[in-house]
Amino acid sequence: MGGLSKKAHLIKSRKASTGASHLLLDGGNLLFKKTAPAASPSQPVIQANGIIEAYQVMGYDAVAVGPRDLNSGLDLLIRSRDNDFPWISANLTDSDGNTPFPSHFMVNKGGLRIAIIGLTGTLNSDSKELSVNPWQSVLPGLIEDISSRCDLIILLSSLKVEDNKIIANRFDQINIIFGSDPARGNNRPQLINSSLLTQTSSRGKYQGLLEIFPGQSQQWVQPATTELSKLQNRLGALNWQLKRARKRQTNSNGKNSEAIKRIEQNRTEVMNSLASLEKQLKEEAAQGVSGTRFKNTFIGLKRTLADDRQVETIVYETKKEVAEFNHSQKEKRQNKSGAVNSANGLQPSPLVGFSACGECHENQSKFWQATSHARAYETLKEKKQALNLDCLPCHVTMTPAQVNNGQNLEQLLHLPPELQTIGCESCHYGPSRDHTKDPERFKMVRRSGKAVCVRCHQGERDDDFSYEEKLELISCPAG
Amino acid sequence: MQKNRAFPFSLLLFLLLFTASHGAAQSNAKPDDLLIFYSNNIHGELEACG
Numbered sequence: 001m002g003g004l005s006k007k008a009h010l011i012k013s014r015k016a017s018t019g020a021s022h023l024l025l026d027g028g029n030l031l032f033k034k035t036a037p038a039a040s041p042s043q044p045v046i047q048a049n050g051i052i053e054a055y056q057v058m059g060y061d062a063v064a065v066g067p068r069d070l071n072s073g074l075d076l077l078i079r080s081r082d083n084d085f086p087w088i089s090a091n092l093t094d095s096d097g098n099t100p101f102p103s104h105f106m107v108n109k110g111g112l113r114i115a116i117i118g119l120t121g122t123l124n125s126d127s128k129e130l131s132v133n134p135w136q137s138v139l140p141g142l143i144e145d146i147s148s149r150c151d152l153i154i155l156l157s158s159l160k161v162e163d164n165k166i167i168a169n170r171f172d173q174i175n176i177i178f179g180s181d182p183a184r185g186n187n188r189p190q191l192i193n194s195s196l197l198t199q200t201s202s203r204g205k206y207q208g209l210l211e212i213f214p215g216q217s218q219q220w221v222q223p224a225t226t227e228l229s230k231l232q233n234r235l236g237a238l239n240w241q242l243k244r245a246r247k248r249q250t251n252s253n254g255k256n257s258e259a260i261k262r263i264e265q266n267r268t269e270v271m272n273s274l275a276s277l278e279k280q281l282k283e284e285a286a287q288g289v290s291g292t293r294f295k296n297t298f299i300g301l302k303r304t305l306a307d308d309r310q311v312e313t314i315v316y317e318t319k320k321e322v323a324e325f326n327h328s329q330k331e332k333r334q335n336k337s338g339a340v341n342s343a344n345g346l347q348p349s350p351l352v353g354f355s356a357c358g359e360c361h362e363n364q365s366k367f368w369q370a371t372s373h374a375r376a377y378e379t380l381k382e383k384k385q386a387l388n389l390d391c392l393p394c395h396v397t398m399t400p401a402q403v404n405n406g407q408n409l410e411q412l413l414h415l416p417p418e419l420q421t422i423g424c425e426s427c428h429y430g431p432s433r434d435h436t437k438d439p440e441r442f443k444m445v446r447r448s449g450k451a452v453c454v455r456c457h458q459g460e461r462d463d464d465f466s467y468e469e470k471l472e473l474i475s476c477p478a479g
Numbered sequence: 480m481q482k483n484r485a486f487p488f489s490l491l492l493f494l495l496l497f498t499a500s501h502g503a504a505q506s507n508a509k510p511d512d513l514l515i516f517y518s519n520n521i522h523g524e525l526e527a528c529g
Contacts, residue, residue, distance in 0.1 A: 001527055003526035006527075021514070022514040023514070025517045026519060027517065027518070029519060029522060032522065032523045033522045068522065109513055110510050110512070151510070180520055202519075202520035202521075202522055204518060204524045206518075214510045214513070303527065319525070
C-alpha cells in the first residue's frame with residue numbers, strides 16, 4: 001500500500017467530487033526514511049527532492065518541519081522554501097537564533113480564517129547548525145497573537161503524542177492537532193479539552209481525511225454520529241452476511257432463500273434509519289443548532305487505486321535519477337578489474353553463494369531454483385530497480401545479522417552474481433565459509449523463524465503473508 | 480424647505496440600516512464545510528514497495 005501518485009489521484013478525485021473547501025496538510029517527517037544523516041548527493045537526497053516536487057504539484061498548504069526532514073541539513077529545505085514550498089516551524093532556530101521558516105500561515109477557506117502552526121520535535125542528533133526551542137517558550141505568545149484574528153487554529157506537530165496532549169489541555173484556542181509521532185499508527189481523532197488530536201500511520205500507506213461541518217459554535221460535537229457509526233457498522237456486517245448467504249445459496253441449490261430474505265429485510269431497515277439520521281444531521285447543521293461536527297477517515301492507498309499521471313512521472317524520473325546516480329557511484333568505487341576489496345572501500349561478502357551450497361545439497365538446490373526466491377533479483381532488474389538501495393535488501397542474499405547490524409547498503413551494489421538472489425544463506429544462515437570446509441563442525445541454521453521472513457514479507461510489501469502457508473511452499477526437500 | 484432636507488436624511492438612515500443588517504447577516508453566515516487531507520511520517524516513501 002502507499003505511493004505518492006496514488007495519494008495525488010485520491011486527493012484530486014475527492015476534491016473534484018465534493019467541491020468543498022479543502023486544505024492539504026502534512027505533520028512532518030516527510031523526506032527521509034532513517035534518522036541518520038544523509039550525505040548530498042545520495043539516493044535519500046534525490047528521493048527527498050522528488051517528494052518535494054510531488055508535494056508542490058499536489059498543492060500542499062502547509063508542511064511542518066519534522067526532525068527527519070533535517071537529515072541532510074538545512075540547505076535542502078531552504079532551497080525548497082525559496083521555491084514556495086510551504087514549510088513551517090515556530091520553534092526551529094539556526095545557529096544565529098533566527099527562525100528559518102514561518103511559524104504559521106493564515107489562510108481563508110470557505111469563510112473560515114484558519115491559522116496553521118508548525119512545531120518541530122526533538123532533533124535526532126546534536127547539531128551546531130540547528131536547535132529546537134521548547135514549545136512552552138514559543139506557543140503562548142503566538143497563540144495570543146493570532147487567536148483574535150482567526151476562527152480555527154490547527155497545529156502540525158512532530159512532538160511526542162504525550163506533549164501534544166499537554167498542549168491541547170493548556171490551550172483552549174487550538175481546535176485541531178495533527179501529530180507526527182513516529183511511534184504511533186493511525187490514531188482516530190481524540191477530543192482533548194477543545195482540540196481534536198489525530199495522526200496517520202507511517203510511510204504513506206494511509207491518507208487521513210478530516211471532514212468538518214461547521215455549526216453555530218466551534219465546540220466539537222462527538223459524531224451523533226456515535227449512532228451513525230453504529231448503523232454504518234451494522235450495515236457493513238449485514239452486507240457481509242448477505243454475501244456469504246448468497247454464496248451458500250449457490251452451493252446449496254437455493255435452500256438458503258429464507259435466510260437471505262431476512263437479512264435483506266434487516267438491511268433495508270438499517271439503510272432507512274441511516275438515511276433518516278443523515279438527513280436529520282444535515283438539517284440540524286443547516287439550522288445551525290449544533291456545534292461543529294466532524295468525520296474522520298483513514299483511506300488505505302491500495303494497489304488497485306489509480307495513479308495521478310503528473311506525480312507518477314515525477315516518481316519515475318526520480319527513480320531514474322537514483323539508478324543513474326547509484327550506477328555512477330558503483331563505477332567510481334569498483335576498480336577496472338571489477339574487484340571488491342578494502343582498497344576501494346568495499347568489503348567482500350562473508351557469504352559463499354548458492355552454487356557452493358549446491359555442490360553438496362543438490363536436491364535442495366534444484367528445488368530452490370524453481371522458487372520465486374531464486375528470481376527475486378531478476379524481478380528488480382525487470383523493473384529497472386536493481387540499483388535502488390531501498391529495494392535491494394529484500395532481493396539479494398543477506399543474513400539476519402547483516403540486516404540487524406545495519407549493513408552498509410552501498411555494498412549491495414557490488415555483490416557477486418552468486419548473491420544477487422534470495423539464496424540459501426538468507427534462511428540457512430551461519431558460518432558459511434567454515435561450513436563448506438567442515439560441515440560437521442560448523443552447522444548452519446536448518447529452519448529459520450518467522451522473524452527472518454517478515455523483515456521483507458511485512459504489511460506494506462506483502463499484505464497477505466502467512467508464515468505457515470508460505471513455509472510449505474519454500475521448504476527444501478529432506479535428504 | 481424642511482421636506483427637501485428630510486429626504487436625504489431618510490435615505491441615509493435606510494442605507495445605514497441596510498448596511499447594518501446586511502453586515503449582521505454576513506457575520507452570522509455559516510462557513511462552508513471543510514475537507515482537510517492530512518498525513519505525516521511519509522519517511523521518504525515515493526511509492527509502495529514490493
